[in-house]
Amino acid sequence: MHDESMNGEVLVILRHAPHGSSWLREGLDAALVAAAFGRRVTLLFIGEGVTALVAGQGAGALGQKGTQPTLEMLAMYDIDTLLVERQALDERGLGTADLLLPVTTLAPPELAATLAAHPLVLNF
Amino acid sequence: MASSEIYRYLDVAGQHVPLDPEGFLINLDDWSPAVAEALAAEESRALTAEHWEVIEVLRDFYARFEASPAMRPLVKAVGQALGPEKGKSLHLMRLFPDSPAKVGARLAGLPKPANCL
Amino acid sequence: MILHTLNRSPTESRVYRQALAAMGPDDRLLLIEDGVQGALPSLVRHFGELDGQLFALREDLEARGLAGRCAAEVLVVDADGFVTLTEEADKTVSWF
Numbered sequence: 001m002h003d004e005s006m007n008g009e010v011l012v013i014l015r016h017a018p019h020g021s022s023w024l025r026e027g028l029d030a031a032l033v034a035a036a037f038g039r040r041v042t043l044l045f046i047g048e049g050v051t052a053l054v055a056g057q058g059a060g061a062l063g064q065k066g067t068q069p070t071l072e073m074l075a076m077y078d079i080d081t082l083l084v085e086r087q088a089l090d091e092r093g094l095g096t097a098d099l100l101l102p103v104t105t106l107a108p109p110e111l112a113a114t115l116a117a118h119p120l121v122l123n124f
Numbered sequence: 125m126a127s128s129e130i131y132r133y134l135d136v137a138g139q140h141v142p143l144d145p146e147g148f149l150i151n152l153d154d155w156s157p158a159v160a161e162a163l164a165a166e167e168s169r170a171l172t173a174e175h176w177e178v179i180e181v182l183r184d185f186y187a188r189f190e191a192s193p194a195m196r197p198l199v200k201a202v203g204q205a206l207g208p209e210k211g212k213s214l215h216l217m218r219l220f221p222d223s224p225a226k227v228g229a230r231l232a233g234l235p236k237p238a239n240c241l
Numbered sequence: 242m243i244l245h246t247l248n249r250s251p252t253e254s255r256v257y258r259q260a261l262a263a264m265g266p267d268d269r270l271l272l273i274e275d276g277v278q279g280a281l282p283s284l285v286r287h288f289g290e291l292d293g294q295l296f297a298l299r300e301d302l303e304a305r306g307l308a309g310r311c312a313a314e315v316l317v318v319d320a321d322g323f324v325t326l327t328e329e330a331d332k333t334v335s336w337f
Binding site: 029032033035036038065069070072073076077078 | 185188189190191193194195196197200201238
C-alpha cells in the first residue's frame with residue numbers, strides 16, 4: 001500500500017451499481033473532470049460499486065448509456081489505479097477475472113490507509 | 125451530449141444541417157467530410173491532411189468510448205495513433221486554435237466535450 | 242485523522258458498515274440527520290468499539306426528540322462542535 005502509484009491526489013469512491021441510479025455515472029464524471037484538469041485520480045470501488053466493473057455489461061433497458069465504454073476510456077485520462085474492496089467481490093462470488101479491467105484488491109485495513117493517503121476524497 | 129436545440133442550419137450541397145448555438149451538429153448522423161469542410165469554411169479554416177488525420181482520431185475515439193475527449197486524452201489518442209511528434213498540445217493548438225478539443229469535436233461531428241477549457 | 246459523517250440510520254441502510262470499514266484507528270464518526278437514530282442505546286452496538294470517536298449532532302437529535310435518549314458513549318456536539326471537528330480533521334468524508 002505504500003506504492004507511490006496509490007498515493008494520487010484525488011480518490012473517487014464508487015459505491016453504486018450501474019443503471020439503478022445516477023451515482024456511478026456522476027462519480028465517473030467527477031473523476032474524468034479531475035483528470036482532465038491534470039489531477040492524479042484513483043478510483044476505489046466498494047460495496048455494490050464493484051459490480052460496475054463486471055465484464056459483459058450493456059446499455060440499460062431504456063437505452064441508457066452503458067458504463068463499459070466509460071471504464072475503457074479511463075486509461076485515456078491516465079486513470080490507471082483501480083482499487084477494489086476484496087470483501088465486496090467475495091460477497092458477490094466475483095473474482096478479478098470477472099472484471100473488465102485490471103484492478104488491485106484491498107483487504108479491510110488497506111481501505112482506511114487508502115482514504116488517509118489521498119488529500120481529497122469524493123464519495124459517490 | 126448533443127444539444128437538441130436547433131439554432132440555425134448549415135447549407136451543404138442542398139442539405140440543411142441543423143446546428144446548436146455553438147455550431148455542434150444536432151444529429152450526429154448528419155456528419156460527412158463535406159459537412160466538416162463547410163463548418164471549417166465558416167471560420168475561414170481550410171482542412172489539410174493534418175486536420176483530417178486528427179478528425180479521424182476524434183471519430184475513432186467517439187466510436188470506442190461514446191464520449192468526446194477533453195484536451196489531455198485527445199493529445200494521448202493522437203500520440204497513440206499518429207506518433208509522439210503529433211501527440212503534442214502545441215501541434216493541436218496550431219491545427220485547431222483556441223480550444224482543440226472543442227473545435228476538433230465540432231468539425232468531427234461529435235458532441236461538445238463535457239469538460240474542456 | 243478523517244471526520245466521517247453518516248446521515249442514514251443503521252436500521253435503514255447498510256452504508257454505516259462501509260463507513261466503519263473505511264475508518265482508520267484515529268478517525269471520527271459523526272452521526273447527522275437520520276444517522277442520529279444510531280445514537281440510541283439499542284442501536285449504538287452497530288458501531289462496535291468507537292469509544293471517544295462516535296459523535297452525534299445535537300440539533301438533529303433534538304429535532305427528532307432523541308436528545309435525552311442517547312447512549313452514554315455517544316458524544317453529543319452542537320453546530321459549533323461540528324465545525325471544530327471539521328477543523329481538527331485532515332478532511333471530511335460523507336457517507337449517505
